Amino acid sequence: MILIRELINEMIPIFSKAMNSLGVEDSDWVPLIGRATVEDHGDVALPCHSLASMFRKPPQEIAEQICALVEEDLDSIATVSSISGFVNVSAEPEWLSKCLLKLISDPRLGIGVEKPLTFAVDYSAPNVAKEMHVGHLRSTVIGDSIVRMLEFKGHRAIRENHVGDWGTPFGMLIEHLLDLGEDQAANELGVGDLDSFYKQARTKFVSNDEFANRSRSRVVLLQGGDPETLRLWRVLVDESMRYLNEVYSMLGVLLTDQDIKGESSYQDLLPEVVDRLMREGILETSEGADVVFPGGWVNRDGAPLPMIIRKADGGYNYSTSDLACIIDRVERLGCDGFLYVVGTPQKQHFEMVFQVAEQAGFMSPSHQAIHVNFGSVLDIDGKVLKSREGEVIKLHDLLDEAIRRAESAINEKNPELVGDERDDVARTVGIGAVKYADLSTERTKDYVFDLERMLSFEGNTAPYLQYAYARICSIFRKWEGERDHLTSVELILTHPEELVLARRLADFPSALDESISTFSPHKLCTHLHSIASSFASFYENCNVLKGEGDEIIRSRLAMCDLTARELKLGLGLLGIGVPERM
Secondary structure (H helix, E strand, C coil): CCCHHHHHHHHHHHHHHHHHHHHCCCHHHHHHHHEEHHHCCCCEEEEEEHHHHHHCHHHHHHHHHHHHHHHHCCCCCEEEEEECCEEEEEEEEHHHHHHHHHHHCCCCCCCCCCCCCCEEEEEEEECCCCCCHHHHHHHHHHHHHHHHHHHCCCEEEEEEEECCCCCCCCHHHHHHHHHHHHHHHHHHHCCHHHHHHHHHHHHHHHHHHHHHHHHHHHHHHHHHHHHHHHHHHHHHHHHHHHHHHHHHHHHHCCCCCCCCCHHHHHHHHHHHHCCCHHHHHCCCCECCEEEEECCECCCCCEEEEEEEEECCCCCHHHHHHHHHHHHHHHHCCCEEEECCCCCCCEEEHHHHHHHHHCCCCCCCCEEEECCCCEEEECCCCCCECEEECCCCCCCHHHHHHHHHHHHHHHHHHHCCCHHHHHHHHHHHHHHHHHHHHCCCCCCCCEEEHHHHHHCCCCCCHHHHHHHHHHHHHHHHHHCCHHHHHHHHCCCCCCCCHHHHHHHHCCHHHHHHHHHHHCCCCCHHHHHHHHHHHHHHHHHHHCCCCCCHHHHHHHHHHHHHHHHHHHHHHHHHHCCCCCCCCC
């Protein structure tokens, strides 16, 4: 928040002197100061409407009176104006250039490092022996961007991929594996036909009683720790993860095999959860099941809503696993907080889990337990995205299609790109387009998956931002000077487009901080687009390499360099690459 924060810090002593002369205490007006809501009116604004009863004057007259008192003292810092009862403060170009120079000379572009905390980030979570579909996209890319931003701010982010690798379906999957033979099963899984493997097993389970009985017996062996059953289970997990890692590699996310923390990891802790809840005196029996009543939750009939811990048949529920996760993350990992990047439909589930965990003492009120919820991915007709056959679309197929279309667009835009460079750019642009379309949408909302719009070089898209970066790289290839020497250049801001771009660049740290503090990548996306669009206007109206003298040229080159650095860092924190040629 470098521009707004520093401008407010500069203006407060001047405003304080004026307001005290009017008999107004700092506590009455300082909390009112903030970012101007209308960008054209100024950078910072002081609304005077709540001061009307104190002054016994209309807000407009109060604003005009304050402007007259502070105008002279603010002369070298900012200009003031009165509009509709607001005192609007606009930074002077010279002051703004000094503010930008602090960013230019800082490798971190004005972004501070916070007191380090440890966060477990629970995201992606595909199921073993099932393909990742487009529904997994949101959890994976949102979680990945949050991890990157937290780490950049100095925090420790523990990536936990809570894969579905346990439970009753594995009985039928293991038996199907045995029926096929390990070699054939491994080959079928290894080529990525996970959905087919699962469906074959499911069909046999439903239609063949002998197979179903074998599957149920195999579940008992699995849960009992039978060595051979566990070995076969591991074959399923390993072959599935080999394929899932291909998708992670395509997406360019940070997840590795070391980050897998599946449901199986917590099996030994599940009886401990029951014991602890029992010792706390909050475990009850309801219709044969062990449950906890968190309080404040009711069903459709108005009766208290229980959270099932252990079912009547002795099996454990998802709630039990999530409580075991919290115990593990607090006691083994020493986490200060846990982020669950999971769809909005699980909102009630997590609220109840967090409530019970605190009630049972598994975590304290100081722990940050946050459900980072997100909406659905829709087709252009507004329905949940599915294939023509009515199946959920495989994520791998969508990514392949995005890369193919990106290559076609790049061939048309820049036929000089050939070979490996063209392939690399197509992958960077195609994957970046898919990820950015997801991340640029406010995560709590649904969004429409439209590859044509995602890959457009116009509008709020990754290709638009990437092209802005590539254009700047082109400028510096033509200049052939040393970019490192631009860090101490005096910035000369005279044109309106230069001033707009300067303000957007100065606000980059605040946009990133706000994105991190709210776990909302779309806020960073919105600001990056504002930088790219203001750069486009700057580039069109301010000749960079043929400016009015060497000082102007070097000033504009410094602005280009800072723009490129902010775009590269911002997109990088979203997990999106930036090609130097497009």
